[in-house]
Amino acid sequence: MSTPQSMQRTLSKTGAVRLRIDPVACDGVGICAHLAADLLTVDSWGYPILPTDPLSRRELRAAKGAVAACPRRALFLDGD
């Protein structure tokens, strides 16, 4: 489901974009936490804890990198 179609939804009306995760797909590989260390942390079991607020422009760049690198396609960007 993390297809270009769902990426398109990030071009939202308000411009507010959040980083989200499908926790069923996530295996806690941890690449995201390396690529976007300022943006997300990992929990006691190695699964990412995401910011809940909309992303700033700079955060968005880091988030896009993490989304693209996720081997499980678990991360995605979501606009309002």
Add this chain to the structure above:
Amino acid sequence: MTGTAALRLVTSPPQHQPSEVLGDLVVFPRLGSTPSLAADADDFDTHVQRYGPRPSASGAHGQALITRLHDIGLTGRGGGHFPAARKWEAVLAAGGGGTVVANGAEGEPASAKDAALLHSRTHLVLDGLVCAAEAVGADECVVWLHEGAHSTRVAVQRALQERRARRLPEPPIRIEVGPDRYLSGEATAVLRTLAGGPTLPQLARDPAAPWGRGNRPILLHNVETLARTAIAARTSAASYVPTSLITVVNHDRRVVCEVSAETTVAEVVASWWRPRSGTRTAVPQAVLLGGYGGSWLPWSRAASLPLDPTALREVGLSLGAGVIAPLPADACGVAEAAALVGYLADSSARQCGPCLFGLAAVADLTSALAEGSMSRSQARSLERFLQEIAGRGACRHPDGAIRMLSTALRTFADDVHSHRSGRRCLITGTRAPKPGLLPLPESA
């Protein structure tokens, strides 16, 4: 399965007057035994006598019904209490059509209201299902049950036969079943099954279209929500009586009763709960409200609460699936909470890391706490884990487990302190008190 369970209707009058909209009070003798409410079941003619014929919900009638559901503030009785009308509007916004599902897979071990309703007011549920289908233009209906719910399935099959024999103008209704697991009734697990997937929860990426983009819409409601829809379709918003079905956990029995919105926790407990024989105190020390994923409340706070979804939401609580589980004054709440969180951890769908690993870790630590063997560093871990897990599953299962445990630690704070310092339990005076007052299925 034979209906040998000695189920009987409660005949002694309750101290408060329950509303008669849905009718009777029932007692399930023991968790897991087959309810045999069939004797009291409405056949189609009795149903029509009792409630009148089902009004149409097509076209303008459907729009009027949606407005009425808004006006009466009907929320989802499976536990989530999402506004029912908004689900209908979401399906219509997606073009309408598709499938409507009556969710009768009651996973909550303490709850018996949905089974009671499907046995005694089957046609009322089915009327609500058909009303919803007409209003959103769905062309098929599904009744979703646990595969082991044999007597419930028989009751629904019998009702469906009656409706077919009468050639009622309604879409085809079929029964579908999921595995006998706690989470088989979780809404997204049902949607995923109907889309051809496994019966496991999934992330609803778009909450407005939880059935998944590109799929036909699916409108899913708990069976009590549909029974209330069927009643709302027959009344005006002004004359609709807001009531709730409640399951009172009474040691090894569960009592299902219908209460008005003004009824308090204390009234229901006074009517339908008895302390064990030999217990000196007649009132419970605390109540678990909503279900095993609900909130523990000290009796002093719980007693005066009205059993009204709106009023409870206003004070930051939820009626959940309508469960009231009182804890006797002589029972150890820490031990009970540890048993419940163990059960909830075992019931994880094992898909999401924070739920699979987190709940298991939390259950181990809580068990150590109950046994009086929790170290300082374990106590710190437990606090950290409770913060880390909430909100991080695809479904709300881990959130419920964390809520139950966090509220238990607050409600039983004095006893928690005693357990934590390795002393005897404050309530029972023993080390490692045994739980077992709240019913759990034998194999989780």
